[in-house]
Amino acid sequence: MRYLTKEWYELCQQTHLHFGLRVHNGANESDENLFLRLYKRKEKAHVKQERELYNLDPRFMLEHDGQVLTRLDKAFGEEEVTEEDQIVYHMPPEERAHIEKLIAEYDVRPPFDEKKCKEEYKESMESSFQYKAEHLPQEIVEQIADIRVFTLGYCTRKMLQQLKKQSAHNWRRVEHTSKEFREVMMAQDISDEIHSRVQYHDCTITELLTGDEVVIRFDTRGGFTNINKLTLVAPEIIKQDGGIVGSYWLYQELYRIDNGYELHVLFDGENMPELIVRCADILVEVE
Known part of the structure; x- marks a missing residue:
């Protein structure tokens, strides 16, 4: 590769270093109690979301069958909508069969396993802690008091500003290479x-x-x-x-x-x- 190299791809992953982060006054030092408190907060939100998804009745997907659809230009236009402007959506048999299978499985599902959900969340977060430590720029990692707190989405104001600046710099480098690549590709005699x-x-x-x-x-x-x-x-x-x-x-x-x-x-x-x-x-x- 001359332009879209491994190094370029890895730089692409460093253009949003600040995404999902918020300032926390306690992030400037390592504090086990702070980490545990923030972890429990995130864990609780995760369990709530997973429980809601687990208990989402798939019957709602059948509501589209038989629904009357109107042409977009007529639906938002001022002209009168006629029968020719509408169609009735009929769900394909294989799609309906798939949904009915989901419904049957939903109706006999066991109770939501909160313990298992927490265990899986813990495994996921431990993996994320390690990933952040290994893939963030080393000069950034060295300034983070607790990589676990950072991974949960909290950092100092100074760190957030630094990450925004670094992300913008990386984005400019990515775009510069991308522009060069597009120009070179356009110059090729290829249909x-x-x-x-x-x-x-x-x-x-x-x-x-x-x-x-x-x-x-x-x-x-x-x-x-x-x-x-x-x-x-x-x-x-x-x-x-x-x-x-x-x-x-x-x-x-x-x-x-x-x-x-x-x-x-x-x-x-x-x-x-x-x-x-x-x-x-x-x-x-x-x-």
Whole structure:
């Protein structure tokens, strides 16, 4: 990758360091009682939300069946609404069957398990504490009195101002690189049709075959396409990191070369692997 690199992606994650934080006067020092009090407050709110979701009756989803829908321009316009402007929504049988299955499961559900909910919340927060300590800039971590309190969403006023400033700086750097990337891509002699053949954002790589052709197969359920096979014809592999199969396709860069194309791909997986292949053509299909 020349522009949308691993470093660029990691910088993208540092453009909202201040989001969700609020100032707390006690955050300037480590105080176990303060942490426990704030933790209990957050835990209580989490349990309340989870209980409400658990007890949400799925029957409300059936209310749309038989609903009369009006054309948007007529619904908000001044003209009289006629029968031609309306349709009755009839729920597909498979959707109704799915909802009825949810209702049946809901009606026999056991009581909400508050103890289990608290245990899962504790595990989640402990993981979050560690993640913050490892992924925040080190110079920021060193200024935080208690990373647990910070992870719960509280910091000093000075820290909040510093994080806002750092986030804005990081955003400018991200946008500068993004602008350069867009300009370079626009300058490539590549049709929109060819570009559309390498749009697999958030698709999972299920198979990667190399040889006379490079063939990549996808699970597209998490992505924005139903095309699940990509073939790179007459390939020359410039770079192929391990761990690509099972990872997610994040970003691609596509360049025109004398005898075809050069495709760069960054994947979301362990160590964020990368693939660079030169090829004569790019073929796609739905298997």
